[in-house]
Amino acid sequence: MTSDVDSRSIAHAAPSRWAGALALLGSEFALLFRRRRTWAMLAALAAIPVLIAVVVSLSSQPPGPGEGPPFLDRVTQNGLFVSITALVVTIPLFLPLTVAVAAGDTIAGEAGTGTLRYLLVAPAGRGRLLLVKLASAAGFCVAATLSIVVAGSAIGAVLFPTGSVTLLSGDTIGAWEALGRTLLVAGYVALSLLGLAAVGVFISTLTVVPVGAMAATAVLAIVAQVLGALDQLAWLHPWLFSEHWLGFADLLRQPILWDSFAANALLQAGYVVVFGALAYGRFATKDVLS
């Protein structure tokens, strides 16, 4: 406390609005990726394709056509299918679970540690903070999907042949284009998770207990899929955020069928808008007493 540094002489011109928003966004991503929990989840996700690849390569009998999860039978033909298989396996439960943790924590986690009040008096701005939190949840969706694809592609290239790939339509494409398709599928999956992430952020504004928000979001992910499996509720299915979760097969045809991609993008955007607005409606006027 002996410093005679005069902070008044240090601070001068205030940054522009955009620079300020970017600083907060950068800080948010630094926060996300500084947590051991984030890396633990990404590592666990990356372990799935590794597990699949190792098991398939060690077994004496390659999986026959139609055996196991979709695309598993193609893994031995081309390593790139490791990523695709892993995405199919993780999207019903494992991926939504990690997204629920990341999204459910966004606001409730800050409220739980008490840092929310300090962010708000900084003043981060409630709308701005919410947008940044949505971006961070979306960032996690991308990171989660990428960690599966990167680990899957790497282990696939090591254990199985690479090179040209036969698509679902029977056409053959080169290795680089195949990698492009894999990334396209990863993009599709990340996009598919955005609706759930927005729901998670909304739930996160309702509570100061992060674990509660995480659990509620995870439960909703399961409920949506259960409802999606009931034929009696066919009228509801187009409105479920999980409706297109497994619909990326069309991206593996020649030419690419973009219909499901577009329908999915529209649906997820709708969820982001609706639940983003609900979250704002709740958060903008909420008394922060934690």
Place this chain on the structure above:
Amino acid sequence: MSDLAVRSDGLSKRFGRQLAVDNIDLAVPRGSVYGFLGPNGSGKTTTIRIILGLAAATTGRVHVLGQDMPGSLRHVLPRVGALIEGPAAYPFMSGRANLLRMDAANPKAPASTRNQRVDAALDRVGLAHAGTKRVRAYSLGMKQRLGIAGALLMPRDLLVLDEPTNGLDPQGTREVRNLIRSLAGEGSTVVLASHLLSEIEQLCTHVGVMHRGRMVAQGSLADLRGLGRSRVRVLTPDGQMARTELLRFGLEVMADDGAAGGRNGVTVVGAELPDADPPPVEDLAAALVQAGVRLRGFEVQQETLEDRFVALTGEGFDVDQ
């Protein structure tokens, strides 16, 4: 521009059926060190949260630094540093990283000087050597210092410090006291919520006392103390004569309860000086001697802030509802 740094008019806050803040008119003069007193649960922290835009008032208006809150929150809060209900930090990050994040959240804080300002703030609270340590490993006092550093990241016109010396060792308490003095010396207005009456007495120019959601007293420290009465204490073997003499001057002589410390035939006579037009105490002493009272001791006691506080908020130990 108003000469009040914080002003509230008829501010109330209701939680369900409970009125946590009941129609208070806060007046914090610019440049003052304002001691915000009150027992636990009296509504201080709720008031602070409303001032800072964290909670919405049920009724009433708040102006901070001359601007309407929470309407002008974006313009007001960058000029306000705050420590609210204890410090809070991400335990898995270093103290320095925590401050960098808080500073990044302020849209008016220039990124180019961020590192420099964070280091200056850490230095100012004596955490320069612990800045890179994770907050998880911080002691209570270190966390408290970090919280204060967070309030000092930018030059502030107003500092709202809720229990700033909580958890600090005696040295830390002294340092924080000096820090508050120097901040006030630099021209910042300081609102200091505390239970430590001695701290308030040493630091504050103005005081507001809350009790059960109401503001029961507010004004300069001298005014508030002046409201309390002074009393004289006379040590003498001639108790009865002294009593008679003091009564003649219009003092309220307290009953002799025998426990006031008399010994060896000496009695202690206590009497309160009247509020209106009290006689000069030196006249009292002279009159007592003249009347033949053998004085062994004569003193005038100003009511302490603690006496005043207890008189305003009651003796009970129970937390207010």
